[in-house]
Amino acid sequence: MEKFLLVAAEEKGISPDIDELKQLARTAGGVCVGEKIFKLKRINPAYYIGRGQAEEVAKFCEELNAKTVIFDFDLKPNQTRNLEGIIPAKIIDRTRLILDIFSRHAHSEDGKNQVELAQLEYLLPRLTGKGIFLMQQVGGIGVRGPGEKKLEYDRRRIEKRISVLKRKLKDLAKRRQIQRRRRLKSKIPIVAICGYTNAGKTTLFNALTKAQATAQDKLFQTLEPLTRKAKIFDKEVIFVDTVGFIKNLPPQLINAFHSTLEEIAPAGIVLVVLDISDPLWLLHREVVLKTLAELGFDKIPKIFVANKCDKLPQNFVIKNEKNFVYISALKKEGIEMLKSRIYEEIFEK
Numbered sequence: 001m002e003k004f005l006l007v008a009a010e011e012k013g014i015s016p017d018i019d020e021l022k023q024l025a026r027t028a029g030g031v032c033v034g035e036k037i038f039k040l041k042r043i044n045p046a047y048y049i050g051r052g053q054a055e056e057v058a059k060f061c062e063e064l065n066a067k068t069v070i071f072d073f074d075l076k077p078n079q080t081r082n083l084e085g086i087i088p089a090k091i092i093d094r095t096r097l098i099l100d101i102f103s104r105h106a107h108s109e110d111g112k113n114q115v116e117l118a119q120l121e122y123l124l125p126r127l128t129g130k131g132i133f134l135m136q137q138v139g140g141i142g143v144r145g146p147g148e149k150k151l152e153y154d155r156r157r158i159e160k161r162i163s164v165l166k167r168k169l170k171d172l173a174k175r176r177q178i179q180r181r182r183r184l185k186s187k188i189p190i191v192a193i194c195g196y197t198n199a200g201k202t203t204l205f206n207a208l209t210k211a212q213a214t215a216q217d218k219l220f221q222t223l224e225p226l227t228r229k230a231k232i233f234d235k236e237v238i239f240v241d242t243v244g245f246i247k248n249l250p251p252q253l254i255n256a257f258h259s260t261l262e263e264i265a266p267a268g269i270v271l272v273v274l275d276i277s278d279p280l281w282l283l284h285r286e287v288v289l290k291t292l293a294e295l296g297f298d299k300i301p302k303i304f305v306a307n308k309c310d311k312l313p314q315n316f317v318i319k320n321e322k323n324f325v326y327i328s329a330l331k332k333e334g335i336e337m338l339k340s341r342i343y344e345e346i347f348e349k
Contacts, residue, residue, distance in 0.1 A: 004030040005066035005089070007057055009040045009049065009073060017247075017280065021072045023198075028100050033064045048079045051086070058087045070097055074248075077126045095122060095250040102253065110172050117165040118252035120158050127155055173262075180266055183238055188229065189346045190238045192264040192300075194292065195273030196284035197244030200307040202226070204273055204329040205241040208339070225263040232343050240267065245291045247283070254294075261295055269345050270302045271338075276318075276326070277311035303341055309334065 004025045008016035015037075022032050038053050047054050048071070057069060068090045075083070075093040083091050092100075099119050106115045183190060195201045205211060209228035226241040240263045254261075264270065272288055274281050285304070292298050303325060309316060310328040318324060325341050327334030 002030040002068055003033045003064070003066045005057070005061055005064060005069045006032055006035040007049070007069055007071045008035070008037045010037060011040050011043075016072050018072075020246075020280075021070065024097055024101065025070055028097060028104070030068065033066050034060060036060060046079065046082050047086075048073065048075055048083075054083055054086045061087055061089050068092060070094075074250075080126070094248060095252070098246070098250055098253065110169075113165050113168050113172075117162060117169065118250065118255070120162050120165070121252045121255075122250070124155070124158055124162070127151060127158075176263070180263070184266055188236050188238050189269075190240060190267045191342060191346075192240045192242060192267035192270045193273060194242055194264065194270055194288060195244060195305075196275065196288055197246050199244065199273045199275040199284070200329045201241055201244065201273045204271070204305065204307065204327070205239060207329050207332050207335050209239050227263070232339050232346075235343065235347055237342070237346070240264070245288050247287045249291065254291075264292070264295070264297050264300070267297075267300055269342065270297070270300050271305050271342075272302050273305045273307050273329075275308050276306040276316075277308040301345060303338075303345065305338060 006018065006021050006025060008018055008021060010016060018035055018037065022035075025032055036053075036057055038049050040049065044050050049057075060066075061069060066089055069083075069087055070092045072094055074095050075091070080091050080093070099115065099122060102115045103112075103119065106112045193201050193205055205226060205228070209230040211226070211228050225243070227238060229236060229238050231237070242261060242263060270292070272285065274285055278284065289298070292300075302323070304321070304323055306318065306324050306326045307329050309326045310331050310333065316326070325334060325338045327338055329335070
């Protein structure tokens with residue numbers, strides 16, 4: 001496995017979530033051999049962190065024999081180039097890391113196209129006379145080589161591919177729109193399942209619909225929306241499982257997956273799944289609600305599903321929080337109570 005050194009920054013007194021960064025690195029197929037957290041008073045335009053701090057990372061890298069350094073923030077192209085001049089390792093920022101994970105988990109043609117589009121939009125401003133800062137999953141798009149002609153050739157080639165992908169995704173979005181119209185015509189209520197990545201959405205989806213979708217303890221396991229019809233007591237309901245959210249989700253991914261996330265739009269109710277055993281669940285809920293608001297779905301009624309309650313003491317209840325249902329999707333505990341709440345929200349109001 002590739003050895004990663006993790007670098008995060010404490011800015012304005014806000015501590016970074018280094019555990020989430022480790023989990024992202026593991027999901028990308030690497031092993032963490034060390035971590036550095038720097039306190040930043042201001043962002044250095046040349047390196048993001050200070051030059052002295054970059055030299056400290058370089059020394060740490062050599063000591064640990066780390067071949068890759070992952071930064072828990074987004075780097076501008078010039079910052080990446082400057083850091084590469086000091087640190088003897090591959091430099092990866094947060095966006096590039098998440099794009100790498102998405103590319104590993106994209107299986108359908110739609111998912112692969114969406115991820116490739118996001119990768120190319122990330123790469124385009126990083127074209128230089130020395131070639132492209134190529135990501136592992138985007139091999140074959142441009143060959144390294146100096147010269148303005150080669151640079152312009154690479155740029156045109158990527159721009160052309162972006163146009164092709166956008167056209168394909170537009171066609172797929174139209175197809176999804178037709179499918180959504182059919183579902184609306186059937187007048188069967190739609191329930192969307194949303195949540196922070198790895199909160200247990202797909203496990204809950206399987207428990208509610210008796211589906212057998214792949215659910216693993218990994219970030220971004222689900223990229224394509226899953227749709228199943230199921231019965232809530234005597235009534236039919238359509239459940240939609242969506243891609244997981246994460247803080248600082250790269251804008252390229254939000255744009256690329258917009259048509260996928262539009263599956264939430266016709267929902268009569270949204271189940272916001274929270275890993276209640278995670279100490280940062282409040283922050284995760286805030287991220288999910290903020291993303292839904294940015295997408296224009298904040299007006300849809302919500303039920304907060306406190307998942308993984310089996311990891312907490314019995315009779316655990318969140319004080320001063322209403323509209324919560326406590327479950328363990330894995331052990332199928334509390335599922336009937338959740339069904340009752342869904343039934344009540346959709347059919348009895």
